[in-house]
Amino acid sequence: xxxxxxxxxxxxxxxxxxxxxxxxxxxxxxxxxxxxxxxxxxxxxxxxxxxxxxxxxxxxxxxxxxxxxxxxxxxxxxxxxxxxxxxxxxxxxxxxxxxxxxxxxxxxxxxxxxxxxxxxxxxxxxxxxxxxxx
Ligand code: HEM
Numbered sequence: 001x002x003x004x005x006x007x008x009x010x011x012x013x014x015x016x017x018x019x020x021x022x023x024x025x026x027x028x029x030x031x032x033x034x035x036x037x038x039x040x041x042x043x044x045x046x047x048x049x050x051x052x053x054x055x056x057x058x059x060x061x062x063x064x065x066x067x068x069x070x071x072x073x074x075x076x077x078x079x080x081x082x083x084x085x086x087x088x089x090x091x092x093x094x095x096x097x098x099x100x101x102x103x104x105x106x107x108x109x110x111x112x113x114x115x116x117x118x119x120x121x122x123x124x125x126x127x128x129x130x131x132x133x134x
Contacts, residue, residue, distance in 0.1 A: 013066025018114050021062060027104050028058045034100030041096050044087050064121075081129060090132040098126050 015024075032054045035041045045053055059071035060078060071078065087093075101122050105115060 014114070014117065015062060015065040015067035018065075018108075018110055018118070021067065023108060023110075024058050024062045024065075024067070027108055028054055028061065030104035030107050031057070031100050034103055038096055038100065040092060041100075044093065080125075081131070084129050085131055088132045089129050090134045091130065092134075094126050094130050098123060101126075 032050050035045070036050055047053060056071070056075065059074065060080075063069050063071040089097075102119075105119055105122070108115070110118065
């Protein structure tokens, strides 16, 4: 095996450090169980079947954290703020979205530094997605 210059193991992506695809699938599956029960969020999802939306979010998050780039192969550039403009993401929707995400993150039982990094990103991204006053 070739030694790398610093004599350390090659750095792993966050995606790999937290357990790869399985971890992101558990996260997003748990999140959508919450969405399915949510009287505010559920009607916002255009499709009867939440499965395809679940798959898009899984693939996006895997890609964002350094995993396979399948999301962009299938969907192109994420442009997430633009893709959310048809949906009324106000403060209440933002809060509900993050509440289900918080439950889902808690169930992963990640190392505290990983949990913080993931949660900081999710809260930042959720705030950026708000596109309606109120
Ligand atoms: C803040 C509250 C949010 C609400 C209420 C919301 C709601 C929605 C809805 C209704 C859809 C359409 C479902 C579909 O057919 O795919 C969607 C899509 C999506 N959302 Fe959100 N979202 C929120 C925040 C976020 C955040 C923070 C992220 C990323 C970290 C995100 C990532 C995505 C992705 C990747 C898609 C699919 C985009 C595509 O490829 O078409 N969303 N969201």
